[in-house]
Amino acid sequence: MIDLRLLREDPDRVRASQRARGEDVDVVDALLSADERRRSSSVRFDELRSEQKALGKLIPKAAGDEKAALLKKAGELSAAVKAADAEQDEAAAEAQHLLLRIGNLVHPDVPLGGEDDFVVLETAGSPRDFAAEGFEPKDHLELGQLLGAIDVERGAKVSGSRFYYLTGVGALLELALVNAAIAQATAAGFTPMLTPALVKPRAMEGTGFLGQAAQDVYHLEKDDFYLVGTSEVPLAAYHMDEIIDADQLPLRYAGFSPCFRREAGTYGKDTRGIFRVHQFDKVEMFSYIAPEDAEAEHARLLEWEKQWLTSLELPFQVIDTATGDLGSSASRKFDCEAWIPTQGKYRELTSTSNCNEFQARRLSVRMRDGKNVRPLATLNGTLCAVPRTIVALLENHQQADGSVRVPEVLRPYLGGREVLEPVAK
The missing domain is CATH 1.10.287.40 (Serine-tRNA synthetase, tRNA binding domain)
Structure with missing residues (x-):
C-alpha cells in the first residue's frame, strides 16, 4: 500500500x-x-x-x-x-x-497508455529468415507432437482446455530449463527456494493479487486457501511481520513452484498449444532491498533476465510497460519478449517489477537501519516461465526435418544431447 x-x-x-x-x-x-x-x-x-x-x-x-x-x-x-x-x-x-484499492504510485518515467503503448528499450539478436533457409517454420505444437514432447489432447481430456502433458523429451526439456535457470540464479547469489502453492488470504492480498488481478486467481473456498499464480506471492510473504537488519540486505531468493491462473477474459486468445495455460511451472527471482537501492536492483534483475534469454540464443526485445498494463503493486515493469516465428511477433517471456515499499507495507516487512525501523522494498523478476520458454525454443531452433537444436547452456542437463529428434511423423 x-x-x-x-x-x-x-x-x-x-x-x-x-x-x-x-x-x-x-x-x-x-x-x-x-x-x-x-x-x-x-x-x-x-x-x-x-x-x-x-x-x-x-x-x-x-x-x-x-x-x-x-x-x-x-x-x-x-x-x-x-x-x-x-x-x-x-x-x-x-x-x-x-x-488497499489504491495501486502503487507509477514511476514518472513509465510511458502513458494501455497494453499497446509500451516503449521498446532495446532489441537483441535477429529473427531467423526461414525462407532463405528454404522451409516454412512449424509452430511449437506441431513440433512438440513430432518430438513426442507435448500432448494437449489428453490434457484436455483429463483436465479441460488449456491443460497439457509434457511427455518424453518435453518433460526432460522442462527439467533442463529449471536446472539451468536455478544454476544461473545461484551463481548470481540467489538462494534457491521450493515454495508453497497454497497460501492464506493475507499473503495473496498483501502482494496485490486480490485487487484487479482477483479474477485470475483460483480460490479454494472450503479451506480459504488461494492457489498462487507465481512464487512471488510466497516469497514476498516469507518475511511477513518481520524486521530485517539492514546489514542482511539485499536478500535474494529464486523460487520454483507450480503456478495456476484462470486466464479469465482471454478466451479465444492463444488457445492453440501451451503458450497461455492454466497451470505451469516457473522460476522466479525475488529481492528484498533498501528502498533507495530499488531502482539499481531493478536494472540488475533485468540484466539477469537478458543473460538468461541470451544463453538460450533467443532473439528478444525489452519493453518499458505502459501505465495501464502495470499490476497494482508495480511502480515500473520491464518485459523481455522473445520472437515467435510462426506468430511473426515478439511475445512476453519474462518480466521484472519494482514494487518499492508497496508490498512490504501491506505485509509488514521492515528493515532496521540503526535506530530507525522502516519499510523495505521488494522486487520480482521471472527467470523462466517454462511453457512459453519451450514455445520459443522449439520454434526458433527448429530444423527443416522437424528436429530442434539444443542451445549449449541446456546440453549438460540433457545428457549432452545437441539435437531433439522427431519420434513420429
Whole structure:
C-alpha cells in the first residue's frame, strides 16, 4: 500500500497515478475523508477517555447529591466513549479498505497508455529468415507432437482446455530449463527456494493479487486457501511481520513452484498449444532491498533476465510497460519478449517489477537501519516461465526435418544431447 503521509501531503500525485493506470480517481478523495474522520474520532476518543479518568478520581471523594450527579455524568461519558471508540474503529476499517484499492504510485518515467503503448528499450539478436533457409517454420505444437514432447489432447481430456502433458523429451526439456535457470540464479547469489502453492488470504492480498488481478486467481473456498499464480506471492510473504537488519540486505531468493491462473477474459486468445495455460511451472527471482537501492536492483534483475534469454540464443526485445498494463503493486515493469516465428511477433517471456515499499507495507516487512525501523522494498523478476520458454525454443531452433537444436547452456542437463529428434511423423 502507499504511504498515508504521502497521500495527505501530495494527493494530486496519487490522483495522477490512479488516472495514469486507468483506475478510480475518486477513491483518493474518499480515502482522504475516511482518514480525516479516523483521526478526528481518535482525538475525540482520547479527550473523552481523559475526561472519564479524571471523573473516576472525583467520584470516591464525593457524597450525596454531588456523587449522584457525578455517577450520572460517568454513565453518560461511558456511553460517549463507547460510541467514539466504535466510530474510530469504523473509520479506520473504511480507510484501510480504501487504501488497499489504491495501486502503487507509477514511476514518472513509465510511458502513458494501455497494453499497446509500451516503449521498446532495446532489441537483441535477429529473427531467423526461414525462407532463405528454404522451409516454412512449424509452430511449437506441431513440433512438440513430432518430438513426442507435448500432448494437449489428453490434457484436455483429463483436465479441460488449456491443460497439457509434457511427455518424453518435453518433460526432460522442462527439467533442463529449471536446472539451468536455478544454476544461473545461484551463481548470481540467489538462494534457491521450493515454495508453497497454497497460501492464506493475507499473503495473496498483501502482494496485490486480490485487487484487479482477483479474477485470475483460483480460490479454494472450503479451506480459504488461494492457489498462487507465481512464487512471488510466497516469497514476498516469507518475511511477513518481520524486521530485517539492514546489514542482511539485499536478500535474494529464486523460487520454483507450480503456478495456476484462470486466464479469465482471454478466451479465444492463444488457445492453440501451451503458450497461455492454466497451470505451469516457473522460476522466479525475488529481492528484498533498501528502498533507495530499488531502482539499481531493478536494472540488475533485468540484466539477469537478458543473460538468461541470451544463453538460450533467443532473439528478444525489452519493453518499458505502459501505465495501464502495470499490476497494482508495480511502480515500473520491464518485459523481455522473445520472437515467435510462426506468430511473426515478439511475445512476453519474462518480466521484472519494482514494487518499492508497496508490498512490504501491506505485509509488514521492515528493515532496521540503526535506530530507525522502516519499510523495505521488494522486487520480482521471472527467470523462466517454462511453457512459453519451450514455445520459443522449439520454434526458433527448429530444423527443416522437424528436429530442434539444443542451445549449449541446456546440453549438460540433457545428457549432452545437441539435437531433439522427431519420434513420429
